[in-house]
Amino acid sequence: MKKQFIAAKTQPEKPGTQAVRVGNLILVGGLMSLDEQGRIVGADIATQTRNCFDALKKVLAEAGAEMKDVVKHNIYFQCDGDAAAVKKFLDEVDKVRVGYFTAPGPTTTEIRVGLDREGALIQLDAWAVVGENKELLSPPGHWSWHKKLPFSHGWKVGDMIFTGGQRSLDQHGQVLGVGDIEIQTDHAFRNLDTMLRAAGGDRHSLMKQNTYFRFFGEGRNVTDYWEKMTNVRMRYMSVPSSAGAGLRITGFPHADELIQVEGIGVLGDDKQRLQPANHWDWSISNSQFTQGWRIGQWAFIGGQISADNKAKAVGKDMETQTRHVFRFIHNVLAEGGLDETDVVKLFIYYYADGDWPHIAATKSAIDRVQQEFYPTPGPVATSYRVSGFAFEDLLIEIEAFAVCRG
Numbered sequence: 002m003k004k005q006f007i008a009a010k011t012q013p014e015k016p017g018t019q020a021v022r023v024g025n026l027i028l029v030g031g032l033m034s035l036d037e038q039g040r041i042v043g044a045d046i047a048t049q050t051r052n053c054f055d056a057l058k059k060v061l062a063e064a065g066a067e068m069k070d071v072v073k074h075n076i077y078f079q080c081d082g083d084a085a086a087v088k089k090f091l092d093e094v095d096k097v098r099v100g101y102f103t104a105p106g107p108t109t110t111e112i113r114v115g116l117d118r119e120g121a122l123i124q125l126d127a128w129a130v131v132g133e134n135k136e137l138l139s140p141p142g143h144w145s146w147h148k149k150l151p152f153s154h155g156w157k158v159g160d161m162i163f164t165g166g167q168r169s170l171d172q173h174g175q176v177l178g179v180g181d182i183e184i185q186t187d188h189a190f191r192n193l194d195t196m197l198r199a200a201g202g203d204r205h206s207l208m209k210q211n212t213y214f215r216f217f218g219e220g221r222n223v224t225d226y227w228e229k230m231t232n233v234r235m236r237y238m239s240v241p242s243s244a245g246a247g248l249r250i251t252g253f254p255h256a257d258e259l260i261q262v263e264g265i266g267v268l269g270d271d272k273q274r275l276q277p278a279n280h281w282d283w284s285i286s287n288s289q290f291t292q293g294w295r296i297g298q299w300a301f302i303g304g305q306i307s308a309d310n311k312a313k314a315v316g317k318d319m320e321t322q323t324r325h326v327f328r329f330i331h332n333v334l335a336e337g338g339l340d341e342t343d344v345v346k347l348f349i350y351y352y353a354d355g356d357w358p359h360i361a362a363t364k365s366a367i368d369r370v371q372q373e374f375y376p377t378p379g380p381v382a383t384s385y386r387v388s389g390f391a392f393e394d395l396l397i398e399i400e401a402f403a404v405c406r407g
Contacts (some may be wrong), residue, residue: 002298002404004345006378007063018381021345022064023404024298027129028346030381031077032056033121041120046078046090050097053125058101061129070129071107072156073163073265077124077385079116084256087113091254094123095150104151105137108165110263112213113252115386117364119357126383130158138164140199144192147174157200160297162266166213167192168258176257182214186230189262190237197266204237206266208294208301209400210245214260215252220393223249224284224312227391230260231285241274241289244303246400248350249389265301272296275336281305281329284312284392292329295337295405302401304350305329306390314394319351319363322396323370330401331374339403341374348400349384360386367397 005022020029034042034052043049058068076098080090091111107127116124138155144167146152155164169177169188178184197206212234216226227247235242243264253261275293283290293302306329307315307322316322334340349371353363364384371379380401390398 004404005064007060008378018378020060020064021381023345025131025133027061027064027066027070027131028381028402029057029060029127029129030346031383031385032060032125033116033118033123041118044120046093046122047097049122050094053123054098054101057125057127064129066129066131068101069103070131071102071127072130072135072158073108073128073165075110075112075126077112077114077116077126079122080113087252087254087256095148099151102151105139105153106151107153108155108163108263109150109152110166110261111254112166112250112261114250115353117360117384117386124383124385128163133158136200138162138196138199140195142172143195144168144170145172145174155196155200160268162197162200162202162206162268164193164196164264164266166261166263167196168253168261176255179257182226182230182259183233185259186233187236189260190234193262193264194237200266200268202266202268204239206268207239207243207264208267208296208299209303209402210243210262210264212245212247212260212262213250213253214247215258216249217388223389223393224391228285235288241276241291244291244293244301244400246304246348246350246398247391248387248398250387267296267299269296273337275300275302275333277332277336280310280332281308282310282312293333293337295339298405300334300337300339300343300403300405302330302333302403304398304400305333306392306395306398308392308395312392314392319353319396320366320370323367324373326397326399327370327374330399334401334403337405339405343403343406344375344380344401345404346402347371347375347380347382349382349397350387350390350399351384351397352389352395353386
C-alpha cells in the first residue's frame, strides 16, 4: 500500500516525518508547541494546547484530512503540583480543545508523564481516517467523564476498532476501587472488553493494548506490583494475548486513579502471531503474551524491551538498551516477512531523570540509534518519559506499527 510521508513546517525541529498517510489512515506523531526554530512557545498550558491543536489541523490538511476525521487522540502532559493543580491544568486543556471538535468526537486518553523538552507542558498524538463510514461505540451504562465533553469511548471504522483510555470510573466520573489496584484493573479491563464486544468483536480482536499504571516503589516491588496487576489483566486477555506495552507513569487526570488501558482492534480471524524464537520473555511463565500480530494489511509490534528470557534487563546504558530494543523489533518484523521500511509509526517510552542537559543527552542517544535503523524520512514517532516499566532496571520500551506489503 502506498505511503505518503508528511513533513509539515509545524514542527521544524523534528527532521523528517510528522505524519504518514497509508490509504485512508493517517498517523500523526507527537506534536508540541514549537516555533519555526523549534523552541517551545507559550509559558501557559492554554497557549501550548492551542498551538498543538493548530499544528494538528495543519498536518491533517497536508494529508488531505480535517479535524472531523480524527478518531483517536492522546494527550501526554507534564504538570507539577498536587491534585488541585492537575485539575486546573486539565480544565484549561479542555477549554481549548473542545473548540476543535464537535460531538461525537474522537476517543481521548490523558496521561501525566515527562516530556522531551524543557518548558513543554503538552504533547498531542492522533489517528485519523478519511472517507470511511464510522460507527460510534457507546455501550449503555458505560462509565462517563465528570463533565460534559465532546469525546467518545470508541469508534469502529471498517474492520478497525479504536478505543480511548478505559478507566475505573462510574457513570458520574467517580473513581471505583480507590487505593486497590486489583479492583481498578478489573473495572478498566472489563470496560475494554465491553468496547470490543460493542464493535462486534471480542478480546481476540484486540491487536494493540497499552496499560498505563501508577506505582512509585523500587526494586523487586516493581515486578511484584506488575504481576499482581497482571494476574487480574489475564482474566480478560485472549490466549494468546494482544501485543502491547505496560508503562509506569506519573499519574492520571484523577489523583485516585491507578490504571488505564486503551487499545486498537481489528476484526477477523486470518492473522499471524509474531513470536520469534530465542526472544526476551516475561516474568510470568506460560503467560501466552504476544510480541506482535500481522492481520490484513497491518502489523502491530508490541512493546519491546532490552531483557533476556528470564525477564532481566540487559545493558546498563540507554544506547545499549535502545540498540537491543530495535534489534528485537527487527526480529518480530521478520517473523511477518517485514522489515524497517514497512514501519510507519514508533512509540518510544524511556526513563530519564535528572536535569535537562541529562534528559537531552539521553534523548540524543535514542535518536542516534534510531537513525541507524530508520534513516530519514523514517516513520512518525511519539516519545515521552515514563516513571518506569514492568521490570526493574529497564530504561526504554518501543512499540511499532507497520503496513504489510502487497
